[in-house]
Amino acid sequence: MRLLLTAGFFLFTVTSSTHGADSFSTLIQPLFAKNCTGCHGENDKVKGKVNLLEIESLSQLSGHTELLEELVDVIEYEEMPPEDEPQLTKRERGDLLAELESLLHKSINAKKVYPQAPMRRMTRFQYSNAVEDLFDLKVTVFTLPEEMLREIKPYFDPASGVMPQKAGVGCRPLGKSQLIQPRLGRVAAFPQDLRAEHGFDNRGDHLSLSPLLMESFLKLSRSIFDSPDFQAKNCGKWQEWFADPGTGDLEAELRRRISEILYSAFRSEVDEVTIDRYTELALAKAEAGLPFTDTIKLVGAAALASPRFLYLYDGANSDDMSESASDYELASRLSFFLWGSIPDRELLELAASGDLSEPEELRMQAERLLNDKKLKRFCDSFPSQWLQLDRLVSSQPDPDEHPEFYFAKFRVSMHMMLEPLLLFETVLIENRPLIELIDPDFSFRSDLLKSWYATGKRGKSTPPTMIVYDRVPITDRREGGVITNAAVMTMTSNATRTQPITRGAWIGAVVFNDPPEPPPGDVPALTEEPGHGEENMTLRERLDAHRERKDCKGCHAQIDPLGFAMENYGPTGLWRDSYENGRKVDSEGVLFRKYPFNTPVEFKDAILAEKERFVSGFAGHLLSFALGRELAPADSLAIDGALDNCRDSDFPFRDIIKEIVVSESFRYKSNFPEPSALAKAP
Secondary structure (H helix, E strand, C coil): CCCCCCHHHHHHHHHCCCCCCCHHHHHHHHHHHHHCCCCECHHHCEHHHCCHHHCCCHHHHHCCHHHHHHHHHHHHCCCCCCCCCCCCCHHHHHHHHHHHHHHHHHHHHHCCCCCCCCCEECCHHHHHHHHHHHCCECCECCCCCCCCCEEEECCCCHHHCCCCCEEEEECHHHCHHHHCCCECCCCCCCCCCCCCCCCCCCCHHHCCCCHHHHHHHHHHHHHHHHCCCCCHHHECCHHHHHCCCCCCCHHHHHHHHHHHHHHHHHCCCCCHHHHHHHHHHHHHHHHCCCCHHHHHHHHHHHHHCCHHHHEECCCCCCCCCCEECCHHHHHHHHHHHHCCCCCCHHHHHHHHHCCCCCHHHHHHHHHHHHHCHHHHHHHHHHHHHHCCCHHHHCCCCCCCCCHHHEECCEECHHHHCHHHHHHHHHHHHCCCEHHHHCCCCEEEECHHHHHHHHHCCCCCCCCCCCEEEEEEECCCCCCECCCECHHHHHHCECCCCECHHHHHHHHHHHHCCCCCCCCCCCCCCCCCCCCCCCCCCCHHHHHHHHCCCHHHHHHHHHHHHHHHCCCCECCCCCECCECCCCCECCCCEEECCCEEECCHHHHHHHHHHCHHHHHHHHHHHHHHHHHCCCCCCCHHHHHHHHHHHHCCCCCEHHHHHHHHHCCHHHHEECCCCCHHHHHHCC
């Protein structure tokens, strides 16, 4: 998602002579014909599935909201027309952009629709957190390898607003010792949820529930309460919910406890019919001789297997227009966004009173959740997925060429992985400007990493049980940040060489939230070894020859400058000035066709010059993660609003999150379109 509307745009559209009902025939259509339809309609050429010759009127164009958004993006950032096609003059581009932005704004507001995320089950990460919070467990339910940054020695305290100078941490890839933590014995996790392409593992369209997985959930819920570790010392709710009350009205006591359990587990009011059904089951078991504690455990197992616990979903609206989400729905949205878990008692009480939907109350609750140590769960899930760090786990540089990369059973990449994650946590906890994710003046390094960056050798190895990372100043801007760190450089290389196209695609998707289209299926891969006559060529020269195809040039014109900007970093993230054949590394390029650069530092400067584009893309990632769905055109208004309200303070991280939480995209919902409406959609 990118910025759409500015104050200057409003002034321009009011004064523009082309603005009006006839602007399509006098401005838009002639410019399309002169500059665009050669690739998008003429002679049956339809690149990117866009045929502009099919658009014949202003009203028809206004009905294509997603196309309008795409047109605004590529024209605003001068991605179209391609460099080898006739270009728009500065005035033409300004007039066309103003008119398209006006149409887009009107189209969005004519029927503002915030898509409803599909009904989806919890991820296993959310499930584990939810069970732990529901019963106030002092141990984890099951260990999750996907938690890449493990807090070994407590350091994470968001309420303090300060990240310590040292952090004792670990990660699962460093060995099985990282999995040693108090947990429920005899409880096994279900399979890991996969990250969506250019998305997150909580995306509704990826979280299905097969009959086999449903059976696994049933077994899992029973195993939790059958665990020998589910007992008084490990369960904060034991006395309140599980301890035998002794004498008294058995049915009344069962009903009271069951009502409280279901209310918390289902995250909303529970109807009397449902409470009756659970109570009747429990009473029958208790009267048949089942001990009271075991009876409540049986109720707990049934609750955990209920769709009302397992699924996240919104209720239906009264019509096809967007409506406010209910207070209970907002409570779940907020808690699953920042805590990856169910709402706590305070959120549920505010939802019950109807106060949570007030924007200022919602903002205050977001602040409260941001100050709670449960925020670590957000840091355990969002940044590693945003940065796609799971790819680093499988990175294996050639051991003959990079022997220092390997030691014992481990790899240097396991130390690399934690550096950008600790940076992310620091920018969040200290509410620093988001651009410091790109260009900070500090980083966190283990002793091994310090040696690696300085000498290309791993130095003295450290035990895998805990690694101490020191907060260190960055004095050379070639280092630091989420793009110029060894983790990203290593995972975007193969065993023997860097992969500039992979790096460029990563930067496009992660940094600017603008992933490229997949390459044509009939394009052959670049051979690993230089062919005959290529021995003295640079990688850039080999790739230039490789992509001579006309249908490849458009995307490569956008991807390649991003990737080659990082070419000074070798396959293991170490700086180099020349290739093995002696040829000098060429990092020269132009960002967005207007910011020339010759070095990675100049590339960072170019990103800083367009920092709102980065912040807008990052806010889009956050919003998509918060809602568990792809973004729609109406969501751009929420992102623009968040940036407008944080611009004067230079876009602090926590402030951006709070603006997202109070945005209409977060607070509103829509019904799913009817199948017939989908079939008629343009």
